Amino acid sequence: MCIRMLIYLCLLVGAVSHQQVYATSFSVNIQDKASLQRGAKLFMNYCSGCHSLKYLRYDRMAKGLGLMRSVRQIDEDLLKNNLIFTQATITDPIEIAMPPEDAKQWFGIVPPDLSLVARAKGEEWIYNYLTGFYNDDSRPFGTNNYLVPDVAMPNILDTLHNKMGERQFDENVLDLVTFLAYVSEPIQTERYHMGFFVIGFLGILFLVSLCLKIVYWRKIGIK
Known part of the structure; x- marks a missing residue:
């Protein structure tokens, strides 16, 4: 009887450990310029290689993030040195350099544009998706996702997660979600x-x- 109970408890603990706890509701503050700037930096460093924001121009983003020399003048040096990693000008939309054919060959699908993802899916969905990755050796990139099973996207924030604690990582994800919420309606x-x-x-x-x-x-x- 004791052995059965012990086995049952072990199985129960194992099942719980593989469950994802979802955030059901939280609010982002798009008035927080510091959070928007951190989120924009995260997007440009970890997401912009595959995902575009074609409905947002760099100069419009700079205004929303407060990257200004004055009320009317954008700080172009700050923008180019920190958030533009291609040959794009500040008046260009935020596009990716990867050809769609290459993306489909590597990932099996063309990565979607994320301009309106916050309006289409909601901030909670984005947060749960980004924090829902787990190791799965059966997948091409070695990871899977609780929210979107058999997802084609790798866990792009894994290296960031390994550098910091859970609380700091969670704050970074919230900054990224805040930025995408701003992008959906600047x-x-x-x-x-x-x-x-x-x-x-x-x-x-x-x-x-x-x-x-x-x-x-x-x-x-x-x-």
């Missing part, structure tokens, strides 16, 4: 600030309209 940073002005304007308009209504009805003798 205007949201401006829209956030614009919302305060719109609400303020509507508040002033309401007060003016209320005063005009009081004056107008008073003149025609209606209280």
